[in-house]
Amino acid sequence: MRAVVTVTGKDSKGIIAKVSAFLSEKGANIEDISQTIMGEYFAMIMIVDISSTKEELSVLAKECFEMGKQIGMAIYMQHEDIFNAMHSI
Numbered sequence: 001m002r003a004v005v006t007v008t009g010k011d012s013k014g015i016i017a018k019v020s021a022f023l024s025e026k027g028a029n030i031e032d033i034s035q036t037i038m039g040e041y042f043a044m045i046m047i048v049d050i051s052s053t054k055e056e057l058s059v060l061a062k063e064c065f066e067m068g069k070q071i072g073m074a075i076y077m078q079h080e081d082i083f084n085a086m087h088s089i
Contacts, residue, residue: 001051002031004083005064009073011042019044019075022067026060027053042073047080 007019028048035044061077068075
């Protein structure tokens with residue numbers, strides 16, 4: 001199963017490292033990643049394979065959100081199908 005992870009907020013050092021390390025610890029595999037810095041703001045989107053994780057998607061999404069608060073970022077994880085449905089209108 002694949003999920004889409006979005007990360008946004010003020011730019012700071014180590015965002016990609018912290019998020020990718022967190023996902024790796026959970027057993028997720030990053031399949032694709034795109035990031036950009038727009039002025040002082042950071043934006044990243046990742047496609048991750050979560051089929052080897054031990055937690056349910058809803059638990060992982062909540063943990064991502066909480067980790068984001070700790071590092072000052074907004075992090076959201078959604079099932080790929082839901083993300084696609086939301087953005088196909």
